Amino acid sequence: MADGGARAACVVVTYDALPWIERCLASVEGLETIVVDNGSRDGTVDLVRGSFPDVRVVDSENRGLCAGWNTGIGTTGTEHVLLLNADAWLLDGALEALVAAADRHPRAAAVGPRLLNPDGTLQRSVRGFPTVWRLATEYLYLRKLAPRSRALNAFYGAGFDHDSERVVEWLMGACLLVRRAAYDEVGPFDERYFMFSEEVDWMRRAADRGWSVVFAPEARCVHVGGAAHGGRLFRENVSGHLRYLALHGRPGEAERARRLLRASLLVRGRLYRGERGRLYRDVAAWLGSGDAESLIA
Secondary structure: OHHHHHHHHEEEEEEOOOHHHHHHOOOOOOEEEEEEOOOOOOHHHHHHHHHHOEEEEEOOOOOHHHHHHHHHOOOOOOOOEEOOOOOEEEEEOOHHHHHHHHHHOOOOOEEEEEOOOOOOOEOOOOOOOHHHHHHHOOOOOOOHHOOOOOOHHHHOOOOOOOOOOOEEEEEEEOOOEHHHHHHHHHHOOOOOOOOOOOOHHHHHHHHHOOOEEEEEEEEEEOOOOOOOOOOHHHHHHHHHHHHHHHHHOOOOOOHHHHHHHHHHHHHHHHHHHHHHHHHHHHHHHHHHOOOHHHHHO
């Protein structure tokens, strides 16, 4: 981690991050690392301070993931900052591969690795910027008709082989190497997003300023996925779509998305039983309680 480690610092935001935080921090040992804790009550902070004395811990009120990212980035001064989820860990050589890719792409605002599930299978992390149609292909299950078709699955990077280094629209934020020069120009992550869509918003703002995002498959990172929220923040996910479209979409696009999402979740609420069906019905009810502008106010 010699060269990459001298040029990057790592920021990990935690909230009840056991049992994965130990493996996460061990994977970046030797790298300047800041843990921003959003009020963990499960012993996360005690474990970090006891097992990783070189890691700096910043205690913070829970204002969401990207607020934690901004706090952590603000305490560093390196050329790059590695944003690493608490339920993710780098595999050997990943940081060096990310930094090398950033050097090959000097206008890359962020570089992301190949994400793997804990069983070693590919976790598809390439995405397309949200539009009403792209959300329809996901929430109406249209992408399942032709998962490799860009027409029906552009939201999930259809047909992307995850084997080639290339510029993409945006990447999942489980592990991202962010270039400080881009962060300083684009500005901090928008803290109106509590969780979900904060990375796509920032990458869209970067793209609007002429920066790019690069997928670097030689770098590998394992990501558990959902460990911090267990699917309980589905409404935040939906709200993030609306906020993104209100900020970056065409006039009226967020409201059209609200209607689409509500209709699709009403159908899902009837199709699914148990907790999953209840979750869909609850979010559909929330979407029916006002227009897009009032819901994200």
